[in-house]
Amino acid sequence: MEKAEFVPRKVYIEKQSLTLPLTKRVLKNIGQVPTEIIDDPQGFLEKRKISRDSVEHGKKDLFITRKKGEFIKPCPCTPQYIGCNYFVINLDLNCPLDCTYCILQHYLPDTIITITANLDELWKQLDVFLHQNQGRSLRIGTGELGDSLVLDHITENSKDLISYFRNKPNVLFELKTKTVNIKNIVDAEPAQNIVISWSLNSSRIAESEEEGAPSVKERIDAAKRVLDCGFRVGFHFDPLIHYPGYEKDYKDTIENLLGSIDPERIAWMSLGSLRFPPSLHSIIQERFPKTKIIYDEMIKGKDGKLRYFRPLRLEMYKNIVRFIKENGGKNIPLYFCMEGESIWREVLGWIPRRKEELEDYLSSHLGKTNV
């Protein structure tokens, strides 16, 4: 994919979604793209699986459908490691970016980029969910099963989500992206509880392993624009990738980031190292024969996923945290994604014991400074 905005080659629309407002909005935004009405979504999805690279094939088209079942779920995290206590809203599935390490290549049964059009159901479910959790601090975000903003020029979902969450003070709502698709964000009125966050990496990894994604510099520039508009921003160094000379490259990214963005205005940063289920290994090997990232010293962790040997992870995390602190980020709340107690204690000096502890820690920084 080019680093320009995503334009689907063809849009398939489930018949029952045809009259939904979001479908109409998508069709208006995509302009002259061929469309096809699908009577039998299951049969349609099955047929598409017979392709030499069904993942790549899926990244070219768009499927508009309705979601049955729950929109809001606890972040699955991973067994045997400390959870993040986060809730995910599953709206768009799959992503036109083509990152070598992406778990979606293995995780989702259908590979076509899918837009969920029955948003009326989402709002209903959110009302019930928030009512059930009133009085509790919640972190909720999209971006688990697809990039939060990569389709935003087509769906404009960010406008509706920001508008919905703006008045929910007990919720920290996060949109996670690798893109610079921020037009709808900068046009929106900022809110204290909305965080726009970027997944960052070293420039070398961004160039070699994150096909279609903007450069690290472009992402940082986009974050600065969003920050200048009054929003909070967050950053996710995930997956950190180990290679000879990684220290200097990540240091450069962190220096550039904290040289451009006032650390006091950063809501949080998360750290996670490369990890994936063994079955993703062969998918990556087949789809990206040139990548070397899967051949480093990876062991089977307690959750059965492949991850770097613990001393390697520890060394990486200590280095990254040192770079953050040396560059003025001493007060930025940091947390780990899918790590164990020893890593938390040795790198950050504490371990979240109760569910609310991480919430309190991450929201504390938001309360400290003014928008």
Place this chain on the structure above:
Amino acid sequence: MIKKQLEIKKINLKDERFRTSYHFSLQKMKNSLKEIGLLNPPLVNFQDNHLTLVSGWKRVLACIKLSLSTLPVYVIEEKDELEVFLWAFYENLATREFNLMEKAEILAKLKNFGEQEKRIISHYLPLLDIPQTLSHLDTYVAFTQFDARVKRAITEKNMSFSSVKILAEFTSQEQNLLLSLLLPLGQNKRKEILENLLEISKRNDISVKDLLLSDEVKAIRNTETLTPLQIADKIRFLFRKKKYPAFSAWKDSFDSVLKKMKWPEEIMLSHSPFFEEENFTVTFSFANKEHFKTSILKLKKLSSRDEFSDIFKMK
């Protein structure tokens, strides 16, 4: 289709276009033929004045071994090669299991005879118990490029799909160099050696050939006192160390501390898998109070040794 008695020499056995069975033993078939004769005649196709064997390779080859000059056959006259091949395919499918290399040959032949990829995936892959993906079709078809020696070894050792898939990544020379290492090992160890070789080669930009011809490997191969299995196992450990250098260094340090402390065999001190957790585990068994006290006392003494602290540096 007609049935007739045919001179075996009239069948062109060099033409293997429709063959689906390979690397079999003829002994049982020969015994059967001796005892009860040929009950099911093979199938041949007559085209352009040539008789080509379609199905019944084992039967025909066993007849030749028994020096029979004629045998009963069914004869068809079919121009369409794909149609002829389907006779062979379905007859074999109904009566036996195909091995991995046979499945590969069948899929390659279906493609060569012009069957559409989509039809092969949707119709034939499930009949062969293969997942319906294009990637599986491509992988199986690639297996037909192995040398005859490698094909035979794969079949005789009943190698798994995942191992053969890795083997297909290597050059023909590398595959042949590997055979003597793979053959003595069981399925899991075979897969481990292949996976580790591939990964070390990719990570370090060294060819598998260079890894297999390295001085370390040569030294093990040339140790005359070792059996083929011991050689294969030693080389497997060597590649495991190369695949996990940091972990292996930790493991060696851990083992050397225990050795230095002369840690008693009856009390087992173990680290978590891959040192993923900080905790260590002590295990011992006891039959009575005295036995228990003795072990506790030994542990107490061990824990007061200076070297014991070295273990906790590894967490």
